Amino acid sequence: MELRNGLIAVVTGGGTGMGRELVRQLAKAGCDVATCDVFADAMEETKSLALADAPAGTRVTTFVCDVSDESQVLAFRDDVSSGLSTSTSTCCSTMPGLAAAGAS
Numbered sequence: 523m524e525l526r527n528g529l530i531a532v533v534t535g536g537g538t539g540m541g542r543e544l545v546r547q548l549a550k551a552g553c554d555v556a557t558c559d560v561f562a563d564a565m566e567e568t569k570s571l572a573l574a575d576a577p578a579g580t581r582v583t584t585f586v587c588d589v590s591d592e593s594q595v596l597a598f599r600d601d602v603s604s605g606l607s608t609s610t611s612t613c614c615s616t617m618p619g620l621a622a623a624g625a626s
Contacts, residue, residue, distance in 0.1 A: 528552075528554075529548075529552075529553040529554070530553065530554045530555075530556065530602070530606045531544075531548045531553045531554070531555045531556070532555075532556050532557075532602055533545050533548070533555060533556070533557040533558075534557070534558055534559075534587075534589050535558075535559055535589075536555075536557025536558065536559050536565060536568050536584070537557075537559030537560070537561045537564030537565045537567075537568055538559070538561070538564050538568075541557065541559065541568075542564075542568045542571070545557050545568050545569075545572050545582065546568070546571055546572045546575065548572075549572035549573065549575065549576035549580050549582055550572070550575045550576055552576070552577045552580060553580070554580060554581040554582070554606050555572065555580075555581070555582045555583070556582075556583045556584075556585065556598075556601070556602040556605065556606055557569075557582070557583070557584055557585070558584070558585040558586065558587035558589070558598045559584075559586070559587070560586065560587070560588050562584070562586050565584035565586075566584065568582075568584075569582045569584055581606060583601070583602070583605050583606060585597075585598045585601050585602075
């Protein structure tokens, strides 16, 4: 998949490790990124790091979510849909239910 402006990426576990690095690389490529993790403070650090290297106008949103809890995942999906959706966006996700719900 070609990374480009206007693409919305959804990353779970974005607070640390590989998830954090994925958020940073996607934002650097100009993608808007929605990420969730169980650690709010770690996500805020990820967001700051990602936006520091991202093109102007790139959006990174965070959401506290334990992906083992379906109700929390559905709340994250709704947050992504309302916070980042545009009429021309494409959504890619490692969680098929999120991508299907957020696609326009």
